[in-house]
Amino acid sequence: MTAGWTRADWERLADELLAAVRPFATPGHALVHLPGPESRSGRWSDGLEGFARTFLLAGFRLAQGDAQDHAEWYAAGLAAGSDPRRAAGRLGPPQNAHTSERWPLPDEIPQARVEAASIALALHESRLWPQLDGRVQEQLVDWLGRMRRVEVPANNWLWFRAIVSAFLRSVGADWAPEDLEEAAARTDEWYVGDGWYTDGAGRNFDYYNGWALHFYPLWLSRISGEPPAERHRERLRRFLEDAQHLVGADGAPLLQGRSLTYRFAMLAPFWTGAIFGCTPLSPGRTRRLANGVVGHFIGAGCRDERGLLPLGWHRAFPAMRQTYSGPGSPYWAAKGFAGLVLAPEHPVWTAGEEPLELEQRDVERVIGPPGWLVSGTRADGIVRVANHGTVHRGPADDPLYARHAYSTHAAPQVGGAPDVALLDEHGRPTPRGAIVTLRVGGRQAVSRLEGERAVTASVLHGPWEVRLVRVAQPCRLRVSGFALAGEGGDGWARRGELTSRVTPLRGFTALGVERLLGTDPFGDPAFVPYAEMDARPGALYAALVTLAREAPGEVELSVGGDAVEIRFPDGELERVELGPELVRDLVGGEGERLGHPLG
Numbered sequence: 001m002t003a004g005w006t007r008a009d010w011e012r013l014a015d016e017l018l019a020a021v022r023p024f025a026t027p028g029h030a031l032v033h034l035p036g037p038e039s040r041s042g043r044w045s046d047g048l049e050g051f052a053r054t055f056l057l058a059g060f061r062l063a064q065g066d067a068q069d070h071a072e073w074y075a076a077g078l079a080a081g082s083d084p085r086r087a088a089g090r091l092g093p094p095q096n097a098h099t100s101e102r103w104p105l106p107d108e109i110p111q112a113r114v115e116a117a118s119i120a121l122a123l124h125e126s127r128l129w130p131q132l133d134g135r136v137q138e139q140l141v142d143w144l145g146r147m148r149r150v151e152v153p154a155n156n157w158l159w160f161r162a163i164v165s166a167f168l169r170s171v172g173a174d175w176a177p178e179d180l181e182e183a184a185a186r187t188d189e190w191y192v193g194d195g196w197y198t199d200g201a202g203r204n205f206d207y208y209n210g211w212a213l214h215f216y217p218l219w220l221s222r223i224s225g226e227p228p229a230e231r232h233r234e235r236l237r238r239f240l241e242d243a244q245h246l247v248g249a250d251g252a253p254l255l256q257g258r259s260l261t262y263r264f265a266m267l268a269p270f271w272t273g274a275i276f277g278c279t280p281l282s283p284g285r286t287r288r289l290a291n292g293v294v295g296h297f298i299g300a301g302c303r304d305e306r307g308l309l310p311l312g313w314h315r316a317f318p319a320m321r322q323t324y325s326g327p328g329s330p331y332w333a334a335k336g337f338a339g340l341v342l343a344p345e346h347p348v349w350t351a352g353e354e355p356l357e358l359e360q361r362d363v364e365r366v367i368g369p370p371g372w373l374v375s376g377t378r379a380d381g382i383v384r385v386a387n388h389g390t391v392h393r394g395p396a397d398d399p400l401y402a403r404h405a406y407s408t409h410a411a412p413q414v415g416g417a418p419d420v421a422l423l424d425e426h427g428r429p430t431p432r433g434a435i436v437t438l439r440v441g442g443r444q445a446v447s448r449l450e451g452e453r454a455v456t457a458s459v460l461h462g463p464w465e466v467r468l469v470r471v472a473q474p475c476r477l478r479v480s481g482f483a484l485a486g487e488g489g490d491g492w493a494r495r496g497e498l499t500s501r502v503t504p505l506r507g508f509t510a511l512g513v514e515r516l517l518g519t520d521p522f523g524d525p526a527f528v529p530y531a532e533m534d535a536r537p538g539a540l541y542a543a544l545v546t547l548a549r550e551a552p553g554e555v556e557l558s559v560g561g562d563a564v565e566i567r568f569p570d571g572e573l574e575r576v577e578l579g580p581e582l583v584r585d586l587v588g589g590e591g592e593r594l595g596h597p598l599g
Contacts, residue, residue: 005291007340007349013294014061014337018070020307021054021331028080029073030101036311036327037318041111048103050328051077052115052122057334059122063341075128075136078119082139106146111324116147117160117216118334120167124223125341129171141173148176155200156208158183159216166223180220184229187213195239196369203391205370206257206401210269211335214239218276233278240273241280242367244289245374248408249358249381251292255521256385256406258322258392261311261329263302264293264336271339274348283347284354291353294336309333313521319414320521358383362462364443371437373445373460380549382498383408386458386465388445389437397431404458405465407547409498410482413519413526419545420449420456420469423476423532443574459566459574463548464555466505466566468576469541477535479508480528482547485520488513488527495522497549502531505557507541509533540564540578 025032032050039046055077058070081103106112119140123129129137147164161176162183168175190197190213197213198204214236221228246254253266267290273279274286281289300314309330310316321329342348357363363376363383371389376382385406392401399412403419406412421429433450440446446457457468467479481502486495491511493500502511508531520526531543540559546552553569564576 004353005287005295007344010294010337010340011061011065011067013298014057014340015067015070016307017303017309017331018054018058018061020303021050022073023306024050025077026080026101028101029077030081030103032328034308034327037321039111039326039329040323041109041326044104045109045111046326046328048081048112048115049326050331051081051103052118053328053331053334055122055126056118057331057337059125059128060334060337060340062126062128064343065340071126071128071131074122074126075132078123078128078132078140079136082136082143084139084142103143105143107150113147113150113152113157113160116144117163118332120144120164121219121223124167124170137171141168141171144168145174147179148174149179153200154186155204156212156216158186159212159220163216163220163223166220170223170225184217187217188231191235192369194367194369195235195237195242196367197235198369200393202393203370203389204393204401205390207259207262207266208257209239210243211262211265211332214269215272215335215338218272218278222275228276233276236269236273236276237278237280240269242365242374243269244281244285244356245358245363245365245376246383246385246408247289247293247356247358248296248376248383249292249356249378251289251294251296252408253293253296254383254385254406254408255313255411256387256390257400259325259329259332260313260400260521261321261325262332262335263297263309263313263330265332265334266336267293268335268338271336271342274339274346275342282354283351285356286348287351288353289356290336290339292356313411315521317521319518364461366441368440371435371440371445371447373440373443373458375460375462375465377463377548380463380498382463382547382549384460384463384465384547386445386460387435388440388447388456388458389435391434397429402432402435404456404467405482405545407482410484410500410547411521413483413516413528416483416516416519416528417480419480420454420467421478421480422454422471423478427476429478444576446578455578457576457578459576461568461572461574462570463546463550464552464568465545466555466557466574467543467545468564468578469535470538470578471535472537474534474536476532477541478530478532479541479543479545480514480530481545483516483520483526483528485523485526488515488529491529491531493527493529499546499548499551500529501544501546501552502529503544503546503552503555504531505542505544505555506559507533507535507539508543 031047165175165179199208365374373386399416417429438446453472459466482500484493484495514528556567
């Protein structure tokens with residue numbers, strides 16, 4: 001963890017990131033064509049994204065700091081990009097100063113609706129608006145005005161439209177109150193309790209909770225000059241009680257969900273809590289966490305040799321991107337600099353750093369809405385999550401959402417198989433369907449897999465997860481552990497001092513390891529340890545899954561009746577009740593009692 005960073009260090013890093021993108025800008029600075037694979041929206045849109053997201057970083061930098069060079073550079077881009085006289089023309093790199101630099105319109109290319117919000121937010125925070133001449137202000141009002149009541153998906157995109165309308169109102173332009181009202185109303189519908197939102201209908205739990213659904217409602221009040229709604233403040237406060245425990249002691253965030261290439265954008269809700277006075281964290285702990293996350297990525301080489309943030313996690317790894325991700329997408333990391341709007345004398349910049357709870361003791365936590373058990377261990381600083389409730393609206397087997405286990409120190413593999421898999425006759429995982437939560441509490445979580453109609457339970461304590469599985473039909477069953485890029489053998493994988501293991505506890509007859517190339521953001525090759533066997537309906541199977549820097553120790557498991565007792569190496573005892581009601585879900589009757597021989 002990077003300790004001791006001051007506001008000056010953050011300003012220096014922002015300046016370095018902004019300077020690095022300038023060689024890739026068009027002559028008028030309106031489009032920033034960064035190197036990397038194009039998004040599905042095309043190069044023109046990607047150029048706007050490169051401008052808008054770096055302008056957001058400049059906006060936070062300018063809010064309290066003296067950085068006139070940034071102001072002048074982005075003012076020129078605002079004038080050129082919003083100028084309708086620069087007809088569409090050629091969409092590739094400009095050949096001379098007279099080639100078009102016009103931005104795509106928000107009602108012309110959908111991705112421009114995302115970037116419009118960053119431009120509006122940056123205009124507000126940078127204090128540039130009064131410095132622009134009247135013609136440029138009119139151009140920007142016309143360009144942003146195309147966002148009013150424009151069609152957007154029913155998810156976090158509603159806030160892009162609302163933020164733009166709030167900015168238009170703040171400068172005396174025509175705006176759409178319905179944009180604000182709809183965003184707030186729909187977001188209330190997506191609130192599922194305990195500080196957690198789903199991104200649109202369903203159970204889409206990921207970082208969009210923090211860098212969008214908590215961030216924008218409060219920031220809208222800042223743009224509007226009105227007190228924030230108390231429900232938004234209280235929800236963020238509750239969310240941060242959980243979110244602080246999803247970061248490793250070395251600043252590594254949990255690798256789960258889409259858009260991970262935004263990296264330290266996940267700090268946005270922590271800064272927002274400090275800005276709006278709705279955080280359970282002390283100022284010193286907030287800065288400790290922020291310093292740790294940014295320091296983690298910078299120390300891991302997230303900037304390339306040109307000083308750019310490439311598509312990837314640590315280093316460049318474009319395979320992890322989504323189809324909407326372009327070379328400018330990683331600069332939503334700008335949200336991780338939102339704390340720069342706080343004055344230099346704010347306690348978050350002046351207080352001494354305070355350690356995270358994980359640096360002082362082991363952490364075990366239940367996060368009910370997404371169906372997560374969390375276990376962080378002080379000895380190695382690793383956080384592990386057992387997932388029994390998150391379902392993405394995309395493919396049911398999306399490894400970013402559908403795994404049973406996630407961590408701050410291991411990655412879901414691009415295109416990887418589920419970590420509880422029923423294999424077909426060719427040894428390939430069959431589509432398993434979504435996770436249906438049955439119960440989550442204490443150290444235990446139980447869920448059912450649609451499709452195969454299997455029940456899985458996790459008992460998570462310290463570095464140990466005991467994974468219990470029951471299936472409804474005869475099959476080849478595989479339970480996999482965490483993937484690590486480095487080396488591996490039957491039942492284990494290793495990266496440096498970190499080891500991933502799968503240890504049979506009941507029923508499994510074979511250990512193996514899968515070797516993968518091009519799937520892991522930490523490097524190549526990656527190894528996925530597993531245990532498997534021929535399973536029969538109603539019988540109980542158990543394996544120990546660990547990710548740790550030390551040997552896992554011996555876990556004892558005993559089965560009797562419809563209960564399982566687990567004794568962990570530290571002496572802790574956990575009893576799991578898997579009663580007949582769960583068996584009925586699988587086999588339509590009382591089924592086999594757990595104490596029967598497996599045969």
